[in-house]
Amino acid sequence: MEETEKLTTKDCVDLAVQAGMGLIPYVGSTLQTLYYGRKDELRFKRIEAFYKELGQSLQDVSERLKTTLNTDNEPELISIIEGIHDEIETARAQTKRTYYRNLYKNSLLFNNRIDQSYYLELLKLLSDIEMRLLLDIAQYKQPFTNLTFKDIQDEIIKGSLNRLVDYGVITSKNTTFNFNTFAGQSSGGFEKEYEINDFGRSFVAFITE
Numbered sequence: 112m113e114e115t116e117k118l119t120t121k122d123c124v125d126l127a128v129q130a131g132m133g134l135i136p137y138v139g140s141t142l143q144t145l146y147y148g149r150k151d152e153l154r155f156k157r158i159e160a161f162y163k164e165l166g167q168s169l170q171d172v173s174e175r176l177k178t179t180l181n182t183d184n185e186p187e188l189i190s191i192i193e194g195i196h197d198e199i200e201t202a203r204a205q206t207k208r209t210y211y212r213n214l215y216k217n218s219l220l221f222n223n224r225i226d227q228s229y230y231l232e233l234l235k236l237l238s239d240i241e242m243r244l245l246l247d248i249a250q251y252k253q254p255f256t257n258l259t260f261k262d263i264q265d266e267i268i269k270g271s272l273n274r275l276v277d278y279g280v281i282t283s284k285n286t287t288f289n290f291n292t293f294a295g296q297s298s299g300g301f302e303k304e305y306e307i308n309d310f311g312r313s314f315v316a317f318i319t320e
Contacts, residue, residue, distance in 0.1 A: 157202070157208070158196070158200065161208060161212060164209075164212055165216060168212065168213075168216055169216060172216075175220060176219060176220070179220050187224035188218060188219075188224065190228070191215075191218050191224070191228060192218075194231050194232075195214065195215050195231065198211055198235060199211055206239075207234075207242075210242075213318050214231060214234065217318075226313070226317075230314055233278055233280070233314060238271070240263060240267060241271045241274060241275060243260075244268065244275065245307070245311065245315065246315065246319070248275075248281060248305065248306075248311075249307050249315045251306070251307065253306075254306040255304065255306070256304050272303075275311075276305075279310055280308065280310060280311030280314055280315075281305055281307050281308060282305070282306055283306075285302070285303060285304075
């Protein structure tokens with residue numbers, strides 16, 4: 112095996128799982144066939160559908176590709192493409208695959224590889240709930256203090272907002288101080304105000320347009 116063809120950690124884990132299944136008495140080989148046969152089929156279908164949709168989305172900008180694709184940054188672009196492939200193989204939600212398709216398309220049309228690499232890593236990290244909150248926040252014209260969804264608990268929303276702040280796509284600051292008295296006990300705290308920042312808007316535009 113050549114140096115460039117070394118097994119990745121993911122390959123090693125797959126081989127270990129496959130070998131481990133083979134050790135199960137009587138049904139090991141059957142489980143290997145069922146699991147990896149279905150897994151490979153799903154991977155193939157996802158990649159096939161992904162490139163079909165990507166090709167269609169690039170039809171209208173095919174002429175731009177001739178002038179915007181910068182081969183000087185080819186290693187960085189290949190790294191981004193490989194990262195997208197890894198995610199597409201396992202992504203179950205169609206919306207997440209759409210974000211990866213837009214990321215792929217815009218990475219071909221624009222050459223800021225540093226931002227694009229971070230966009231990819233960020234998209235991997237964001238949960239479906241965090242992504243939903245971020246897209247909703249992107250519609251706000253002014254800072255806000257309360258964000259509610261009927262199907263998401265307030266505690267989950269608060270935790271997700273804090274993670275979005277940590278990821279650098281929204282900003283927060285303390286505003287009014289709330290002072291409450293209940294059963295003779297006093298308590299209080301600052302209320303946080305949230306707002307999407309320029310980087311967050313750039314990220315949202317890059318994966319949705």
